[in-house]
Amino acid sequence: MQSGISASQELHTAFQTLVSSPTQRGLLITIEKETLLPLTVLHPSTSSFDADLSLLAPHLSPKQALYILLRRYPSTDPAPFIAITYVPDAAPVRQKMLFASTRLTLVRELGIERFRETIFATKEEELSVEGFKRHDRHTALEAPLTEEEVSLGEVKRKEAEDGRGAGERRSHVSSGVSMPVTEEAAAALKGLGGEGGDNLVQLKINIATETMELASSTNVPIGGLASTISATEPRYSFYRFTHTHAGEEISPILFIYTCPTGSKIKERMLYAASSRSAVQIAEAEAGLKIEKKIEESSPEDVTEQSVLGDLHPKVEVKKAFERPKRPGRK
Structure with missing residues (x-):
């Protein structure tokens, strides 16, 4: 937004x-x-x-x-x-x-x-x-790092200072994405583009660091989305929906933004303001093509019927106008 x-x-x-x-x-x-x-x-x-x-x-x-x-x-x-x-x-x-x-x-x-x-x-x-x-x-609460990880982190920090704006992941200015994303989350999104493997990747925002992180990566049928997506916290979910339409098997990628009414106001505002960033991350970092964007308050509202209705809306066939018959002569 x-x-x-x-x-x-x-x-x-x-x-x-x-x-x-x-x-x-x-x-x-x-x-x-x-x-x-x-x-x-x-x-x-x-x-x-x-x-x-x-x-x-x-x-x-x-x-x-x-x-x-x-x-x-x-x-x-x-x-x-x-x-x-x-x-x-x-x-x-x-x-x-x-x-x-x-x-x-x-x-x-x-x-x-x-x-x-x-x-x-x-x-x-x-x-x-x-x-x-x-x-x-x-x-400052970070997991303990090995000596190798500390050294690698220092190298990356130095490169960021010397080459700021030269294509690093941290700010995504060149691709128009404003919020950083973890390597783990980006890797999960990339895996969504291929057949097989997990078909649902959920991202969450770390409120303290304002970074998009991987919440989960799973393989679920569309009927299992409601029970898999968090019902208590906002989520950005990317779902590869493999199904048959008009005799052809297709696998569009859906972006599903859910924001439960019971979530904290700070979370709701931050997620609403950053939903565009989530889509840009998927497109720029993982090369995904988002076919449909869906926004719902509760994961329970994301059903197979509603998704199919959004993807393949029924075309109303309008009946051609018929000229009234000329009244017969008396």
């Missing part, structure tokens, strides 16, 4: 000033008249990021969404900024959807390579000193 909103020239100018001015800690941005506009500059900046969070606190409202750009790392870092989408639970519904669907546009237009990470927050305490510490602890 994309909003069609773009950054104003005033915002580009304000951001360039932020980039070149170490005395500025951050920039607050809002949406007015379908345009991204600078709202407030956070300054003066000190040497302590934690201390400077006090500059932000007075501008946070429980009913007003904001974009917040903060300088968190040294100016010598290739990506010194973080981009925060702050959408409180009590904000108006239209505002929530507008800010959620425009967040990726914001970092793309300002230069995604300048941002170390993007964060989605719904509460003021998430943007406090303790809130950032919790965030950092969560993102």
Whole structure:
């Protein structure tokens, strides 16, 4: 879902000033008249990021969404900024959807390579000193790596810094895909393109890292989709539906986006804003051709009958107009 909103020239100018001015800690941005506009500059900046969070606190409202750009790392870092989408639970519904669907546009237009990470927050305490510490602890929870994996990771990091924008998987700017995807998820999608093997690949979003990950890869008949796709969390499901139509066996790839009504509002907004990215990942990374896109609240609504109706809608044959008979002469 994309909003069609773009950054104003005033915002580009304000951001360039932020980039070149170490005395500025951050920039607050809002949406007015379908345009991204600078709202407030956070300054003066000190040497302590934690201390400077006090500059932000007075501008946070429980009913007003904001974009917040903060300088968190040294100016010598290739990506010194973080981009925060702050959408409180009590904000108006239209505002929530507008800010959620425009967040990726914001970092793309300002230069995604300048941002170390993007964060989605719904509460003021998430943007406090303790809130950032919790965030950092969560993102630091990684599986132990072997010495070889550590060395390989350092090589990839160095290549990313030296060749940013040269076709790495991390940002997908060249292919128009905005959210990173894990290698495991991409490999599963590629396997979906061939005959045999698994025919259902489910992707989920890691909310903390804003990365698409593999939820599961299985082989199920279409009647088993309702019981296989998660009924409690949103999912992006890619399904190879092999069936016979008009005497021919065909295997179209379906994109099924399900978002249960009981899922968390933060999840619902992030999944809605990133569904286009999921499709682009499948097309650009795995070479899949999506024949049909289906959106449902519950997996139970995805049935063989409904899918066949979407793929092969019945053509209504209109009866030709018949000129009324000329009345006979008396």
